[in-house]
Amino acid sequence: MLFLQLVLFAVLLPGGDSEDDFQETISFQIILTTSFYNRSQTQNQGSAWLDELQTHGWDSKTGAFIYLQPWSKGNFSNEELTEVEKLFYTYSIRSPSVYHNHVTEWQLEYPFQVQLVLGCDSHFGEASVGFMRIAYQGSDLMSFQNTSWWPSPEGGSRAQQVCTVFNQYHVSSEIVHKLLIDSCPRFLLGLLNAGKAYLQRQVRPEAWLSAGPSPGPGRLLLVCHVSGFYPKPVWVMWMRGEQKQRGTQRGDLLPHADGTWYLQMSLDVKAREAAGLSWPRDTAV
Ligand SMILES: *[C@@H]1O[C@H](CO)[C@@H](O)[C@H](O)[C@H]1NC(C)=O
Numbered sequence: 001m002l003f004l005q006l007v008l009f010a011v012l013l014p015g016g017d018s019e020d021d022f023q024e025t026i027s028f029q030i031i032l033t034t035s036f037y038n039r040s041q042t043q044n045q046g047s048a049w050l051d052e053l054q055t056h057g058w059d060s061k062t063g064a065f066i067y068l069q070p071w072s073k074g075n076f077s078n079e080e081l082t083e084v085e086k087l088f089y090t091y092s093i094r095s096p097s098v099y100h101n102h103v104t105e106w107q108l109e110y111p112f113q114v115q116l117v118l119g120c121d122s123h124f125g126e127a128s129v130g131f132m133r134i135a136y137q138g139s140d141l142m143s144f145q146n147t148s149w150w151p152s153p154e155g156g157s158r159a160q161q162v163c164t165v166f167n168q169y170h171v172s173s174e175i176v177h178k179l180l181i182d183s184c185p186r187f188l189l190g191l192l193n194a195g196k197a198y199l200q201r202q203v204r205p206e207a208w209l210s211a212g213p214s215p216g217p218g219r220l221l222l223v224c225h226v227s228g229f230y231p232k233p234v235w236v237m238w239m240r241g242e243q244k245q246r247g248t249q250r251g252d253l254l255p256h257a258d259g260t261w262y263l264q265m266s267l268d269v270k271a272r273e274a275a276g277l278s279w280p281r282d283t284a285v
Pocket residue numbers: 037038039040041
């Protein structure tokens with residue numbers, strides 16, 4: 001009788017017990033999306049992310065940051081956070097009027113969206129100088145380098161015109177420059193340090209099996225569910241004895257609300273090959 005054996009390996013990142021720095025590149029990004037409905041109606045949505053984990057929300061009415069993790073303030077003082085909050089709020093109020101005022105010149109058509117991303121990366125515990133980019137309708141328009149805005153090639157002549165106008169705001173350019181070379185990298189390192197226990201935790205998955213919809217006569221779809229693991233890198237494979245089974249289908253890595261991950265791996269087998277294989281039939285996804 002043939003039997004299938006499931007061997008599960010969760011490859012977890014090393015570290016944890018020493019003063020290890022983070023092993024990979026982690027990026028911190030603030031995203032501000034402005035939706036321009038018409039000349040009088042604009043809506044802002046802001047959030048901040050550490051890779052795929054949202055660390056901050058934002059109340060667009062009051063301009064207040066919403067700290068989603070107990071460590072979301074990093075090591076910044078309330079004064080410094082308030083200062084950044086003010087900058088961000090002022091930008092969110094003032095910048096839309098620049099677009100509204102140049103609608104015809106820049107050939108913008110309501111409704112449209114402008115997205116801003118500002119962030120920096122940490123690699124092996126060293127933070128890089130930050131970056132800032134603006135996109136129009138989801139495609140790159142311009143990026144901030146050194147002390148000024150530069151048009152993206154795909155932005156065409158519109159990008160050049162927008163840069164020219166934005167570069168006239170010298171005070172803002174200096175503030176942005178400081179944010180990118182100083183505040184962002186410093187905040188990111190403080191944030192990684194404050195959130196270390198959470199970010200470097202290791203959570204083992206639970207795994208269970210079920211049968212998926214039959215792929216055809218005499219065939220079975222075996223589904224392995226791997227749920228609740230952290231960090232994200234994971235190695236899951238259907239094995240028979242020592243042999244990896246070809247034809248394993250890997251699903252998308254899906255997030256749980258608690259920041260852990262879920263993955264499905266399915267295998268299409270002949271029904272008789274699966275005979276004798278048992279799995280908990282009463283479990284549900
Ligand atoms: C602007 O858009 C908003 C939301 O779609 C709408 O309620 C409002 O009537 C519009 N105003 C004008 C002047 O078109």
